[in-house]
Amino acid sequence: MQNRQIVLKSRPVGIPQPEHFELKVSEAPALKDGEFLVENHYLSVDPAQRGYVNDENNYAPPVPIGAVMRAMAVGKVVASKCADVRQGEFLYGWFGWQDYCAATPAGILRRVDPAQAPLSTGAGLLGINGLTAYLALHDIGKPKPGETVLVTAAAGAVGSIVGQLAKLAGARAVAVVGSDDKGRQCCEEYGYAAFINYRKPLEGALRETCPKGVDVFFDNTGGEIADTVIRQMALFGRAIQCGTMSIASWVPNPVGPRNDREILTRRLRIEGFVIFDHLKRYDETAAKLAAMARDGLLRYAEDIGTQIADAPQALVDVYSGRNKGKKLIKLR
Amino acid sequence: MQNRQIVLKSRPVGIPQPEHFELKVSEAPALKDGEFLVENHYLSVDPAQRGYVNDENNYAPPVPIGAVMRAMAVGKVVASKCADVRQGEFLYGWFGWQDYCAATPAGILRRVDPAQAPLSTGAGLLGINGLTAYLALHDIGKPKPGETVLVTAAAGAVGSIVGQLAKLAGARAVAVVGSDDKGRQCCEEYGYAAFINYRKPLEGALRETCPKGVDVFFDNTGGEIADTVIRQMALFGRAIQCGTMSIASWVPNPVGPRNDREILTRRLRIEGFVIFDHLKRYDETAAKLAAMARDGLLRYAEDIGTQIADAPQALVDVYSGRNKGKKLIKLR
Numbered sequence: 001m002q003n004r005q006i007v008l009k010s011r012p013v014g015i016p017q018p019e020h021f022e023l024k025v026s027e028a029p030a031l032k033d034g035e036f037l038v039e040n041h042y043l044s045v046d047p048a049q050r051g052y053v054n055d056e057n058n059y060a061p062p063v064p065i066g067a068v069m070r071a072m073a074v075g076k077v078v079a080s081k082c083a084d085v086r087q088g089e090f091l092y093g094w095f096g097w098q099d100y101c102a103a104t105p106a107g108i109l110r111r112v113d114p115a116q117a118p119l120s121t122g123a124g125l126l127g128i129n130g131l132t133a134y135l136a137l138h139d140i141g142k143p144k145p146g147e148t149v150l151v152t153a154a155a156g157a158v159g160s161i162v163g164q165l166a167k168l169a170g171a172r173a174v175a176v177v178g179s180d181d182k183g184r185q186c187c188e189e190y191g192y193a194a195f196i197n198y199r200k201p202l203e204g205a206l207r208e209t210c211p212k213g214v215d216v217f218f219d220n221t222g223g224e225i226a227d228t229v230i231r232q233m234a235l236f237g238r239a240i241q242c243g244t245m246s247i248a249s250w251v252p253n254p255v256g257p258r259n260d261r262e263i264l265t266r267r268l269r270i271e272g273f274v275i276f277d278h279l280k281r282y283d284e285t286a287a288k289l290a291a292m293a294r295d296g297l298l299r300y301a302e303d304i305g306t307q308i309a310d311a312p313q314a315l316v317d318v319y320s321g322r323n324k325g326k327k328l329i330k331l332r
Numbered sequence: 333m334q335n336r337q338i339v340l341k342s343r344p345v346g347i348p349q350p351e352h353f354e355l356k357v358s359e360a361p362a363l364k365d366g367e368f369l370v371e372n373h374y375l376s377v378d379p380a381q382r383g384y385v386n387d388e389n390n391y392a393p394p395v396p397i398g399a400v401m402r403a404m405a406v407g408k409v410v411a412s413k414c415a416d417v418r419q420g421e422f423l424y425g426w427f428g429w430q431d432y433c434a435a436t437p438a439g440i441l442r443r444v445d446p447a448q449a450p451l452s453t454g455a456g457l458l459g460i461n462g463l464t465a466y467l468a469l470h471d472i473g474k475p476k477p478g479e480t481v482l483v484t485a486a487a488g489a490v491g492s493i494v495g496q497l498a499k500l501a502g503a504r505a506v507a508v509v510g511s512d513d514k515g516r517q518c519c520e521e522y523g524y525a526a527f528i529n530y531r532k533p534l535e536g537a538l539r540e541t542c543p544k545g546v547d548v549f550f551d552n553t554g555g556e557i558a559d560t561v562i563r564q565m566a567l568f569g570r571a572i573q574c575g576t577m578s579i580a581s582w583v584p585n586p587v588g589p590r591n592d593r594e595i596l597t598r599r600l601r602i603e604g605f606v607i608f609d610h611l612k613r614y615d616e617t618a619a620k621l622a623a624m625a626r627d628g629l630l631r632y633a634e635d636i637g638t639q640i641a642d643a644p645q646a647l648v649d650v651y652s653g654r655n656k657g658k659k660l661i662k663l664r
Contacts (some may be wrong), residue, residue, distance in 0.1 A: 051597075254590050269603040272598065274597070274599070
């Protein structure tokens with residue numbers, strides 16, 4: 001069986017570009033004892049992948065040059081030499097940007113039940129994006145009815161879920177987006193009460209849109225947008241640092257206004273959230289999200305490509321906000 | 333009765349200097365209904381007072397020009413037209429840098445029992461300093477046995493208590509101080525296992541002294557020291573933003589390295605702490621601290637002046653680290 005793979009060709013600084021990758025074709029791997037073979041159906045494209053390939057401070061060592069790109073995917077087990085994994089099962093895990101992956105149970109993030117929801121959701125709404133939205137919002141943000149929840153990258157795979165969950169919690173969700181089109185989509189489809197286009201002057205728009213300040217700041221971008229928002233947070237506000245998409249490179253460490261005084265005088269809490277710390281809660285949380293989707297309480301958008309060769313460009317697109325909803329590559 | 337008062341003469345930018353104040357002498361105020369007259373015994377000198385006089389972002393409006401300097405003090409009620417307050421009581425509250433204050437119950441922080449501990453402790457160990465140390469360390473820091481607790485301004489009124497409380501919690505306390513003398517004092521008297529002199533290269537010293545990283549960062553200074561510490565925090569570390577003494581001025585907002593990536597990848601929690609949010613817990617917490625002091629589990633140092641005219645210089649001294657322990661002015 002032929003195995004197409006996107007491998008890392010050179011080490012990028014900042015956001016990886018298509019020239020840092022190449023497409024290689026080889027034979028699907030032979031299985032060793034304890035392994036199983038996953039045939040990928042949906043490859044996931046995630047902002048966090050940038051951190052997998054560069055040498056910047058991150059939560060996992062970088063992908064070696066020449067290795068297949070680290071990525072999550074939803075796939076089907078087509079062969080198994082592993083007692084815990086059956087042929088025919090669908091899994092979500094670290095299966096890489098490739099057709100076939102010889103995996104071990106350590107690479108499984110969640111077992112996917114195709115009867116629970118469409119298979120694609122396994123990598124989005126029921127994958128790290130929906131799980132992040134749910135757990136970070138409720139664990140750290142703890143929105144109360146009537147509070148204001150401001151979300152950056154609000155039309156993205158995580159933000160589009162956060163708006164709806166915040167609304168379901170009785171809070172008022174405000175979207176920060178890069179275009180009026182996306183803002184309208186946020187209000188019409190993702191539960192947001194209002195939107196702010198960050199390409200226009202932000203401070204005044206924030207003051208107008210969030211007159212009582214921001215109680216929960218779900219931040220996927222960091223940088224100058226966050227600088228402005230932090231200064232308009234309400235007393236005892238909670239900021240979730242969930243991603244730093246707006247920062248082109250962390251080498252050298254960019255500077256910005258110090259926030260110590262804001263944190264102190266407004267008694268803010270700023271906390272980092274990484275979904276991989278919460279593996280044990282995936283099934284339970286995915287079941288809740290799937291039920292909400294089935295009940296019509298939760299919409300999700302997917303932006304699905306079909307060419308494995310387009311995966312690197314898709315990552316660039318996610319960083320520039322050109323995707324509409326969760327970006328996936330459907331292989332079969 | 334003659335009432336000496338330190339009044340604000342002009343609005344400082346940054347740390348207030350003696351020339352921003354003047355000593356005025358007038359008659360002690362006459363009481364209105366509902367008021368009581370406090371004869372101050374100990375005036376408190378606190379870094380937070382800087383924030384009371386300048387126009388920087390703070391948690392209370394600034395002291396008006398010509399008004400008595402906002403300050404905490406421990407005093408005795410010498411007359412009362414207030415049903416809730418008896419003549420002869422000792423109180424800790426917002427009584428200002430002056431001999432006599434016509435106060436209302438809103439100005440009381442805590443009723444002081446002179447039998448519980450020496451009167452001076454009412455403004456230090458059992459005042460906002462000890463209360464801050466205890467509540468911020470336990471509420472936000474939550475040190476576990478074996479963890480490393482790093483404290484800036486470690487020899488100060490708050491830091492000297494934090495070291496001992498961290499040690500009592502089974503953690504390893506590390507002091508950051510401005511001189512080797514203070515560092516030795518921290519280790520000999522305040523429960524610290526090691527010290528770092530921040531006037532020497534900090535990064536290497538931190539790496540050596542905290543080889544497993546910093547789990548709890550009790551930060552009284554902010555600024556460049558904090559920049560370096562944040563980068564050496566352990567996964568899931570907790571940083572308590574309790575003061576920004578190292579920042580000379582917040583106008584314009586100083587810049588520093590962005591911490592978003594550190595917060596995200598290390599899953600840090602950074603939280604601001606202001607003791608005045610916790611008024612209801614003062615008595616219970618002060619009782620615990622007093623008992624620890626009586627049992628010989630907790631030492632406290634006081635640096636006591638006797639001239640009211642020296643109060644403004646004492647504030648400068650606190651900012652430059654020249655005090656040894658809690659700075660007080662004893663009036664009688």
